[in-house]
Amino acid sequence: MDGFTFTDIFDTKGIEYLIIIGFLLLVIPFWIWLSSPVRIKSAVVRQVLSRNSLRIPRGIFFSGNHTWTYLEPSGMARVGLDDLLLKLTGEVGIEYVAGPMAFVQRGEPLARIGREGKHLEIMSPVSGHVELVHASLCTDP
Structure with missing residues (x-):
């Protein structure tokens, strides 16, 4: 062993x-x-799409193409871009397609916004004659 x-x-x-x-x-x-x-x-x-980060005022009619319309007591309508589109695109330049005294149908191009060579046409939410355009937006958006 x-x-x-x-x-x-x-x-x-x-x-x-x-x-x-x-x-x-x-x-x-x-x-x-x-x-x-x-x-x-x-x-x-x-954060970008939160409800608290968007401004949604009362008395404004929103369109499906990210534009809004505010009907004034005089019968004129103000048209603008909604806050969601402005938050998603950031700073953009604007070029008006329809100038003063032009007639625009609902759904026709009203303006064109652009940034870095890319453009997006903004369609009119209402039909009517264009009375005034915000000219200072073209130089300082």
């Missing part, structure tokens, strides 16, 4: 088991962190 030696299985494999367990304990939280959704983009979208 001289040649018999007893080897404990835990003495030889214990370090390997500890390394594997430690690796799994580090990989699992890292994997959860990597697969979590990005929260920054969601917060930005919520």
Whole structure:
């Protein structure tokens, strides 16, 4: 019985088991962190489209093409761009398609806004004659 030696299985494999367990304990939280959704983009979208960030005054009729109409007591109507379009586009330049004394039908181009070579036509929310245009918007929007 001289040649018999007893080897404990835990003495030889214990370090390997500890390394594997430690690796799994580090990989699992890292994997959860990597697969979590990005929260920054969601917060930005919520802030831009939040109800409190938009100005929606009373007495104004909104059109589906991001324009509004305010009927004055004299019978004239003021037309403008809604706050959502202005928040989404940022600073833009404006060019009037229909000048003073022109007749515009509802849905026809009234103005064109542009930024960095991209343009968007603004359609008229009402039909009627253009009496005045806000000329200072062309130079200082």
